[in-house]
Amino acid sequence: MNAQATRLFAVLVLTSLMSLAGCSTTNRLVSEWSNPGYTSAPFRKILVASSAGESAIRRNLEDEFVAQLQAAGIEAVPSYRYIADEQKLDEEAVKKAAKQAGADAAILARAIGVQPRVDYRPGYYYPYTSFGFFGPHFGASWYGLYGPSAYQYNVYSSETTLYDAAKGDVVWTGTVRTYDPDNVNAAIKNYVQTVLKALEEKQLLRPARRER
Numbered sequence: 001m002n003a004q005a006t007r008l009f010a011v012l013v014l015t016s017l018m019s020l021a022g023c024s025t026t027n028r029l030v031s032e033w034s035n036p037g038y039t040s041a042p043f044r045k046i047l048v049a050s051s052a053g054e055s056a057i058r059r060n061l062e063d064e065f066v067a068q069l070q071a072a073g074i075e076a077v078p079s080y081r082y083i084a085d086e087q088k089l090d091e092e093a094v095k096k097a098a099k100q101a102g103a104d105a106a107i108l109a110r111a112i113g114v115q116p117r118v119d120y121r122p123g124y125y126y127p128y129t130s131f132g133f134f135g136p137h138f139g140a141s142w143y144g145l146y147g148p149s150a151y152q153y154n155v156y157s158s159e160t161t162l163y164d165a166a167k168g169d170v171v172w173t174g175t176v177r178t179y180d181p182d183n184v185n186a187a188i189k190n191y192v193q194t195v196l197k198a199l200e201e202k203q204l205l206r207p208a209r210r211e212r
Helices: 003-021 055-071 091-101 184-201
Strands: 026-034 045-050 075-078 105-123 141-143 147-164 169-179
Touching: 026 184, 045 055, 045 091, 055 075, 055 105, 055 184, 091 105, 091 147, 105 184, 147 184, 169 184
Parallel strands: 045 075, 045 105
Antiparallel strands: 026 169, 105 147, 141 147, 147 169
């Protein structure tokens, strides 16, 4: 087998293995809770905050939330305008920033854990690296040569909470698991879509009517 054929074979095998292992960027809502006693008018403005480990990723995630919320007709603002990267980003800081921004609601996304996993597949030796967007980057690799191989990866869990900033109440909270994000931008976009879809299904994201 010549060099070109060998490379082609390696790519084909790797593609097949990654398909079997489900290595595409996937975010899944695995649990959620909504306040059964909560009743309120639609939010007029939402502040979005993320406790992502890297400032650039935090800003990209908050900007994506803002973009998708605004596309749905809901005014939104990122927390990085009010909370510096070096400051502690917790519930109290987010509520304070929401008040400064004139927002009546806030969304806070934060990491809660990581679980290492291993999938075993017959395979061809080929290195692979992936990364995440919350805290430490994920690591993943294939190893083996014309025989059984193992794919090591992490499943990252994060929690997103919607607060009523005026009342100080938790309106909704959901846990999302992210599997092998190999593209940060795609992972961020998909993550936001997953969260906002859940909120829309609970009828918690409705554009407020503008006063004439």
